[in-house]
Amino acid sequence: MSLENTINDAIKTAMREKDKTALDALRAVKSQIILLKTEARGAEVSPEQEIAILQRMIKQRKDSYEQFTAQGRDDLATVETDQMKVIEKFLPAQLSTAELETEIKKIIEETGATSVKDLGKVMGTASKALAGKSDGKSISEMVKKLLS
Known part of the structure; x- marks a missing residue:
């Protein structure tokens, strides 16, 4: 439906x-x-x-x-x-902080990102993969935290 x-x-x-x-x-x-x-x-x-x-x-x-x-x-x-x-109520279940961190670590591994310089590459992939499961602000903060 x-x-x-x-x-x-x-x-x-x-x-x-x-x-x-x-x-x-x-x-x-x-x-x-x-x-x-x-x-x-x-x-x-x-x-x-x-x-x-x-x-x-x-x-x-x-x-x-x-x-x-x-x-x-x-x-x-x-x-x-x-x-x-x-x-x-109409959004898919949101990821917890721990789940978000796990997903972003996988994406960082897949993209081969090593530093904050690779932020754009990771954000593009993460935003598409986690659309609806987490908001952009949370994704961005987690990516910055993991890449720094």
Whole structure:
């Protein structure tokens, strides 16, 4: 089942349960998927693109959460975290720090990287291999740590 169909089912469930936060988050996801399909002129949306949409939306909500918290708007910050939790349910399971380190060590070995100069080569491979399983910031920090 595609992400779009899963989101549509979740929207129906949220409507039945009168869960406004989930409904808002799910409608935002659906909107982004429709926008991507429109830009692609009706072409099918790949699972990688769907994951990228979800990750981007979570990142946006994290940024908003930080801004609202800094401004003392805990009411709005709570809404953002609740929406993040709803969206995260549709992402693949995230890697723990230990699992991420193991995966990146394998990638460093495969690419033959030895120093921070090889960061770009490792990041390119790691970003593709770990798409959806970890965010770019975590991958970048781990690669820098292991190469230095």
